[in-house]
Amino acid sequence: MSFKDLHIIKPLLRAVADSGYDEPTLIQQRCIPSILEKKDVIASAQTGTGKTASFALPILQLLFDKQDAPKRGKKVRALIISPTRELAVQINNNFKTYAKYTNLRSTVIFGGTSIEPQIDILKKGVDILIATPGRLLDLHKQDYVNLDYIETLVLDEADLMLDMGFIDDVKKIERLCPETKQTLLFSATIPYKVEQLANSILNEPQRIDVTPSKSIASDISQILYYVPKRHKIELCLHLLRNTIKGSILIFRRTKFGVDKLEKTLLKNGYKVDSIHGDKNQSDRQTALNKFKNGYVNILIATDVAARGIDINELDAVVNFDLPNIPETYVHRIGRTGRAGNIGTAYSLCSADEKTYIKKIQESINVQIPIEDIHPYPLDPKARPIVHKKKGSKYKKGRKGEGSKKKKKRWY
Template sequence: MSFKALQLIKPILKSIADSGYDEPTLVQERCIPIILEKKDIIASAQTGTGKTAAFALPILQLLFDKQDASKRGKKIRALIISPTRELAAQINANFKTYAKYTNLRSLVVFGGTSIEPQIDVLKKGVDILIATPGRLLDLHKQDYINLDYIETLVLDEADLMLDMGFIDDVKKIERLCPETKQTLLFSATIPYKVEQLANGILKSPERIDVTPSKSVSNAVSQVLYYVPKRNKIELCLHLLRNTIKGSILIFRRTKFGVDKLEKTLIKNGYKADSIHGDKTQSDRQTALNKFKNGYVNILIATDVAARGIDINELDAVINFDLPNIPETYVHRIGRTGRAGSIGIAYSLCSADEKNYIKTIQQSINIQIPIIEDHPYPLDPKAKPIVHKKKGSKYKKGRKGEGSKKKKKRWY
């Protein structure tokens, strides 16, 4: 199928051709016609399936007739809510690309950066607003954003949005928009709480499911290393020296872990940078640009910071800490092996993560090959290290020896 067959108008087809795309992806093929019919949808699709264009293209087409309002007369008619700054910036970049031959204007607003420039652009008038929930509500409260004219509301990465605790903000934003709006909900997975949210805000939605059944791209080969927790950094360095080459994305569970690993790698002569939630937006963007442009070849990230960032040329992913949710694992390793190239995912598993790997393997229905030939093997009988809290040596309610001795009274 071609994009032309999806009844898209010429200015949009021209910008798609400029971007070098010939055929729509599965999610685009299924979503675009339904969105153009102004129906609500709930779609499950992974990152990297082209879902941003699946809603961006039809939204631009629906707004095309209203594009020539004078700048001051422009009203926000489409609102896209995104959980992370990186994803919001990425969505805005896509809108700008596809709106090249139209007069439609888009703006992205998120926290962690100065609010003044965002207010200046809002005053001039925009058609499409991409925002993170906190900054959007902040600007609305200050009367810089009017949601009375919203025709299409998009909730992107809904599962992550709920995991990050944005449920109340999302509901509030939805209530601030007109009842007549079209709502589009996109999520990598549809757990119960996403289902609940959808039931509360969507009107008889069309369901679109383009997730392979938990499967992982054939373009990604996976390997597993069992290693004691204390030796993970040594094994990581060993692999970087001898096995893993090219551009590498390393996942850690915590911000502290990301910083610690970054310092160690730099100390060992590697060109590394990192992104996590405590870094300012400009620091995160700088790190990402350095990685994309080859100034550093290793980027260390937490899951939240890495969700939605678009990196095409990626040779390997290292799961330094394994995630406890199989979908997160699928997401992580799906970042390599894109666009026809082959990628490798390396997972380092300590004794306390054995259950995680078991659940992941059941979920993706693949037995991940184990590499035993390395300098830091894990004893198969090794048990997770449990740090017990030491309580008081006295039983509750008992007096210590000192207080039992007869004491001289002053009276």
């Protein structure tokens, strides 16, 4: 699926393409059509799944026809409530990025900083306002914010908002907006308190759930790195030096790959061993015991060899090569985060493995957060490298006239 399939208008498609995204994430695929139909939505999704764009894009599209301000100035038509100033600033940055080719204006207001500059911007008029609850109510009281024209109200990170004691403020803000508005509620989890809030302020909402399926333990955090195939070993070394610590199980697709990586890590001074199908049972058991007893802290394995091995205290799993079967991914990362321990699964994805990651995410019902700050990023538009076999330059079955004449016939 592409953003075009979601019926996003051209100015927004251009801005999305400039940002380097070519495919909508799971939450975007499910939320955007419902929001464009002006339905109320309650959605649960983790941070890092493209949640902000799932409401920013449809809001910008719905406001696009009203973007040119009348003589009396712009009215606030979309209001996004955020529990923290950091998140509010981040949401505003996203709106600015996607509104690049429109005349729609957004601003952010939050407490703990001078109120005057915020008042100046509000006086000039904005279409979209991102705010923390306290500062918003303060400015409304002073008549600098008019909520009478709100068409869409978004409550982001609702569970955190309630944990921080903002429930009364949120209800007050909701009452200040017109009854006819569309309300969108986003939350990482939907506990009973959030459910109650949703029931009291949403009108026949559409429920969208993009939290991990039960097959993934909640104690496993997943991280995805996009990297060119030729730089995977360098990225792996970079992560081992700076990020991944403790006992680590690394998966590779082939026995050759396991051996190659093992040699590289040994050369770089790491304590490492490996298990794969070409090793006999006693060698495998020895490698496993060395790993379990801490003589080596890195074990490299193929999926076949890793079946049935039981390692309880594993800090991290690294998918050096991504599996083409989603169940294999679940099986691999399920080796960490056991028995109440916290574990992390790192996946290195090259251009030719993008389809695998798509299938995995659909299967486990979660968008794996992407870490793009690393030394070997993959160009988002990179296509898989196809190695074509070079054939003969002569067409098959065609002979020159000369060779036909010379040929002696047996008959």
